[in-house]
Amino acid sequence: MINAFSIDIEDYWMNYARDWLGHDVSASSAVVDCTERLLAMLDTYDAKATFFVVGEVAQQYPSLIKKIVAADHEIASHGQRHYEITKISQTQFKQEITESKKVLEDMTGREIHGHRATSFTVTPKTKWALEELATAGYRYDSSVFPFQGKRYGWPGFCKDICSVSLASGKKIIEVPMTVVGFMGKMLPGCGGGYLRHFPYIYTRWLVNKTVKTRPFIVYVHPYDIDTAPPPTQQLADIVDSAPLKMKLRHCSQVRNRKTIMGKLQKLLQQNQFTSLGQLIETRGVQHSFGI
Numbered sequence: 001m002i003n004a005f006s007i008d009i010e011d012y013w014m015n016y017a018r019d020w021l022g023h024d025v026s027a028s029s030a031v032v033d034c035t036e037r038l039l040a041m042l043d044t045y046d047a048k049a050t051f052f053v054v055g056e057v058a059q060q061y062p063s064l065i066k067k068i069v070a071a072d073h074e075i076a077s078h079g080q081r082h083y084e085i086t087k088i089s090q091t092q093f094k095q096e097i098t099e100s101k102k103v104l105e106d107m108t109g110r111e112i113h114g115h116r117a118t119s120f121t122v123t124p125k126t127k128w129a130l131e132e133l134a135t136a137g138y139r140y141d142s143s144v145f146p147f148q149g150k151r152y153g154w155p156g157f158c159k160d161i162c163s164v165s166l167a168s169g170k171k172i173i174e175v176p177m178t179v180v181g182f183m184g185k186m187l188p189g190c191g192g193g194y195l196r197h198f199p200y201i202y203t204r205w206l207v208n209k210t211v212k213t214r215p216f217i218v219y220v221h222p223y224d225i226d227t228a229p230p231p232t233q234q235l236a237d238i239v240d241s242a243p244l245k246m247k248l249r250h251c252s253q254v255r256n257r258k259t260i261m262g263k264l265q266k267l268l269q270q271n272q273f274t275s276l277g278q279l280i281e282t283r284g285v286q287h288s289f290g291i
Contacts, residue, residue: 001211005049005218005273012223017238027057028231032064034222045268049073050275052116055080055100069108074275076114085121097136117143120152127291131166140173147179147186160214162287175276178216180209191219196256200263225260
C-alpha cells in the first residue's frame with residue numbers, strides 16, 4: 001500500500017504568542033530550521049509529501065517554499081493566517097482560502113489543488129467550508145477526522161478517500177485523516193500530538209490495521225520535532241510571562257517532541273509514501289459521500 005505523508009507548515013511560536021496570548025509577532029526562524037530537517041529526512045528515504053503552507057509564512061520565508069518545490073513535493077493551502085474555521089465567519093473563510101491560493105500559486109507557478117483547515121475544523125457544523133473550497137477551485141480537502149474528538153471530528157464520515165457530493169451540485173474530494181475502529185470506537189493516530197503522546201507500538205498497530213483496506217495519512221508540523229528553546233528573547237519573555245494555564249498548555253505541546261524523529265524514520269523505513277495529490281491520482285477515488 002502506498003500511503004501519504006503531509007506536513008502543515010506553520011510556526012508554533014507565532015501560534016502560541018499571537019493566537020493564544022494576543023501578542024503581535026511574525027513567524028520565527030524555527031519553522032524554517034525544522035522544515036529543512038523534515039525535507040532532509042524525506043530525501044533520505046526517497047519519499048514525497050504534501051506541504052500544507054500557511055500563506056503568511058510563505059510570504060515571510062519564500063526561499064523555504066522554493067526549496068520544497070525544488071525537491072518536487074506538493075504545495076497546498078493551510079489558509080492565509082491559520083484561523084480555525086469555527087472562529088471566523090463564512091466570508092472570512094472565503095477570503096482565507098482565496099488569498100492563500102493566490103499567494104502560493106504566484107510564488108510557485110503551480111496550481112494549488114489541496115487544502116487543510118486549521119485544527120481539522122471541517123465538521124458537520126462547518127460543512128459549508130467544503131462548498132466554499134469547491135467554488136474557489138480546490139480539487140481536494142484533507143481536514144476531516146472521522147471520529148468524535150473534543151475540538152474536532154466528523155463521526156460517521158467515510159474513512160477512505162471519497163468524492164463528496166455537495167448541496168450545490170458541486171463535488172470535492174476529501175482525504176480524511178486516519179482512524180481505526182476498536183471496540184465500537186474510532187481511534188485516531190498517525191500525526192501530531194498522537195505521535196508524540198503515544199508509543200510507536202500504537203502507531204504501528206494502527207498502521208497495520210489501516211493498510212489492509214486503505215492508505216494511511218501521516219501529518220506532522222515542523223514544531224513537532226523542535227526541542228530548542230524559543231529562538232528570540234522576545235518569545236522567551238512571552239513564554240515566561242504567560243498565565244499558568246497557557247504555560248501548562250505549552251508544556252503539553254512540547255512533551256515528547258524528542259521522540260518524533262525516530263518514530264517518523266521508522267514509518268518511512270517500513271512504508272512507502274507519496275503526496276496526497278499523487279495518491280489521489282494513482283489510487284483513484286473509490287468511494288462517495290453525500291452531505
